[in-house]
Amino acid sequence: MGNVNITINDKKVSVPAGSTILEAALKAEIRIPTLCNLKGIDARANCRLCIVEVEKSRTFQPACATKVSEGMVVRTDTPAIRKSRKMTLELLLSRHAVDCHHCMRIGSSKCDDLDPKFCEMCFFCDCVRDGFCELQALAREYKVDYLPFVIEANTEPLDTSTGSVSRNPNKCIKCCRCVDVCNDVQAVHNLCVVHRGSEIKILPEMGKSMAESPCVQCGRCADVCPTGAIFMLEHKDEMLYNTHKYGVTTVAQISANVLAQLAALFKLSTPQADIKTVTAGLRKIGVDYVVSDDFALAKAQAKAEKELEKRLASGTVILTNSYAAEKFVKRNFPQLTGNLLVYNSAQQEFGQYVKTTFADENKLDAKNIRTISITADNENSAEAAETDSVDFSVNARELYRVFMRTGANLARIRPTELDSFGTAEVKCDGLFSPVKWEMYSKINIKTFTVAGNPVQAVVATNLGQARELLTELAGSKSPYSIIRIIA
Ligand code: SF4
Numbered sequence: 001m002g003n004v005n006i007t008i009n010d011k012k013v014s015v016p017a018g019s020t021i022l023e024a025a026l027k028a029e030i031r032i033p034t035l036c037n038l039k040g041i042d043a044r045a046n047c048r049l050c051i052v053e054v055e056k057s058r059t060f061q062p063a064c065a066t067k068v069s070e071g072m073v074v075r076t077d078t079p080a081i082r083k084s085r086k087m088t089l090e091l092l093l094s095r096h097a098v099d100c101h102h103c104m105r106i107g108s109s110k111c112d113d114l115d116p117k118f119c120e121m122c123f124f125c126d127c128v129r130d131g132f133c134e135l136q137a138l139a140r141e142y143k144v145d146y147l148p149f150v151i152e153a154n155t156e157p158l159d160t161s162t163g164s165v166s167r168n169p170n171k172c173i174k175c176c177r178c179v180d181v182c183n184d185v186q187a188v189h190n191l192c193v194v195h196r197g198s199e200i201k202i203l204p205e206m207g208k209s210m211a212e213s214p215c216v217q218c219g220r221c222a223d224v225c226p227t228g229a230i231f232m233l234e235h236k237d238e239m240l241y242n243t244h245k246y247g248v249t250t251v252a253q254i255s256a257n258v259l260a261q262l263a264a265l266f267k268l269s270t271p272q273a274d275i276k277t278v279t280a281g282l283r284k285i286g287v288d289y290v291v292s293d294d295f296a297l298a299k300a301q302a303k304a305e306k307e308l309e310k311r312l313a314s315g316t317v318i319l320t321n322s323y324a325a326e327k328f329v330k331r332n333f334p335q336l337t338g339n340l341l342v343y344n345s346a347q348q349e350f351g352q353y354v355k356t357t358f359a360d361e362n363k364l365d366a367k368n369i370r371t372i373s374i375t376a377d378n379e380n381s382a383e384a385a386e387t388d389s390v391d392f393s394v395n396a397r398e399l400y401r402v403f404m405r406t407g408a409n410l411a412r413i414r415p416t417e418l419d420s421f422g423t424a425e426v427k428c429d430g431l432f433s434p435v436k437w438e439m440y441s442k443i444n445i446k447t448f449t450v451a452g453n454p455v456q457a458v459v460a461t462n463l464g465q466a467r468e469l470l471t472e473l474a475g476s477k478s479p480y481s482i483i484r485i486i487a
C-alpha cells in the first residue's frame with residue numbers, strides 16, 4: 001500500500017493509505033482532542049470530541065474513525081468545531097458527578113498573596129482525578145464555566161469492594177477505554193458494556209461487584225480512564241496521620257518510576273524532582289526513614305535467582321513478581337500453578353525487611369512501625385490493600401496532594417540524603433531488569449545465562465500476551481524455559 005497526501009490546517013502530510021485522520025494529525029504534530037481513542041485499538045468514535053471539518057463533507061467527521069483519502073483537506077480547530085466540542089463537553093458534564101469543576105477556587109485566585117496552587121489544598125473538590133483529569137483539562141480548555149443543560153442526579157452507588165481498583169459510575173463518560181484495555185490488551189474480559197443509548201452502563205462481569213468479579217486488580221483500566229470513574233482507592237490521609245502519630249516509626253521507600261510523575265505534577269524538570277528532593281519532602285511531613293527501592297529490588301531478585309536455578313530442571317518456569325499476574329495464572333490456568341515462581345515485588349521485600357531485620361537492628365517493635373511504599377504502579381496499591389506487604393502504598397498524585405497540603409513544595413525544598421539498607425548482588429540481572437507494562441509491544445524472546453547455562457526466556461509485557469503463551473504451555477510443551485509475565 002502506498003502513501004496518501006492530505007492537508008491538515010494548511011500543513012501537507014503524507015501517511016500510509018488506510019491511516020485515520022487522527023493518525024495523520026499525530027504525524028503532522030497537530031493535536032486533536034479525544035477522550036475515547038486508544039492507540040492500537042479499533043476506534044469506537046464514542047466521545048465525538050475528535051470531530052473535524054473535511055472539505056466537501058456536509059457534516060463533521062470523527063477523526064479517529066475516518067480514513068484519509070488522496071487530496072483530502074481537513075480543518076481541526078475552526079470556531080464551529082470548537083463550539084460543537086464545547087457543547088459535547090457541556091452535555092458530558094451535565095451527566096457527570098462534577099465535584100472538581102464547580103469549586104470557585106480552581107485556578108481562579110486573583111490574590112497575589114496566595115500560592116497559585118492554593119486551590120490544590122481545597123478539600124471540597126477532592127475527586128481522585130482533580131488536576132490530572134482529561135475531562136477536566138478539556139472543560140478548562142474549552143472554557144466550560146456554565147452548564148446550560150439540566151444536570152442529572154448522580155444516584156449510582158460507588159464500588160470500593162476491592163479496597164483498590166474502585167468504580168464511581170457517576171463519573172463515567174462511557175468512552176469504553178477500560179473495556180478495551182481489560183478485554184483486548186489484558187484478556188481478562190471483566191468489564192462489559194450493557195444496555196444502549198442513554199441507558200448504557202459499564203459493568204464488571206454479570207453486574208458483580210469488582211471484588212466478586214474476575215478482575216485481577218492490575219489497575220490498567222484506571223490508567224486509561226480519562227476521568228475519575230475508575231480509580232485506585234487512596235490512603236494518603238491514613239499515611240499522613242501515621243507520620244505524625246506519637247510512638248510510631250515510619251519508613252518510606254521511593255520507586256524511581258514515581259519521579260517523572262511528581263516532576264510533572266510540580267511542573268518541575270526531572271532533575272529538580274530527584275529522589276533526594278522527594279526525600280526532603282518526606283522528611284518534612286514527618287517520615288523517619290527514607291530509602292530508594294534499589295536494595296529491595298536487588299534482594300528480591302537475588303532470592304528469586306537461587307530458586308530459579310533449582311526449578312529450571314523440572315520444566316518451564318512462569319516467573320513473575322506481579323500480584324495481578326499471579327492471580328491471573330491461578331484463576332485462568334490452575335493446571336499451571338505448579339510452574340509458577342512468584343518472587344517478591346520491591347514493595348513486598350521492603351515491607352518484610354523493615355518489619356524483621358530493620359526492626360531488630362534498630363531495636364524497634366515491628367508493631368509500631370508503618371511502612372510506606374511510594375510507587376507509580378497501580379497493582380502495588382492492590383497488593384498493599386489485599387496483603388500485608390506494606391502498610392500504605394501511595395501514588396504520585398497522593399504524595400503530591402499530601403505535599404501541597406503540608407507546604408512541602410518540591411520547587412522550594414533543599415535535597416537531603418537518603419537512608420540506606422545496604423546492597424545486594426544479582427548475577428543474571430538481565431532477566432530481572434525492570435520491564436514496563438506495554439499496551440502494544442510484541443512478545444520478546446531472549447537468551448539469558450542462569451547458573452552459567454544459557455536459557456531461553458520469553459517476556460509477556462501484558463496479560464493478553466501472557467494468556468497466549470500460557471495457552472501454548474497448557475496445550476503442549478513450551479519451547480521456552482522461562483515465561484516472565486508483567487501485568
Ligand atoms: S472526573 Fe475529572 S471532571 Fe470529573 S469530578 Fe473528577 S476531576 Fe472533575
Ligand code: SF4
Pocket residue numbers: 165181182186188189190191214215216217218219220221222
Ligand atoms: S483492574 Fe485489570 S482486570 Fe480488573 S477490570 Fe481493570 S483492567 Fe480488568
Ligand code: SF4
Pocket residue numbers: 171172173174175176177178179202221224225226227229230
Ligand atoms: S469507566 Fe472510565 S474508561 Fe471506562 S467507560 Fe467510563 S469513563 Fe471511560
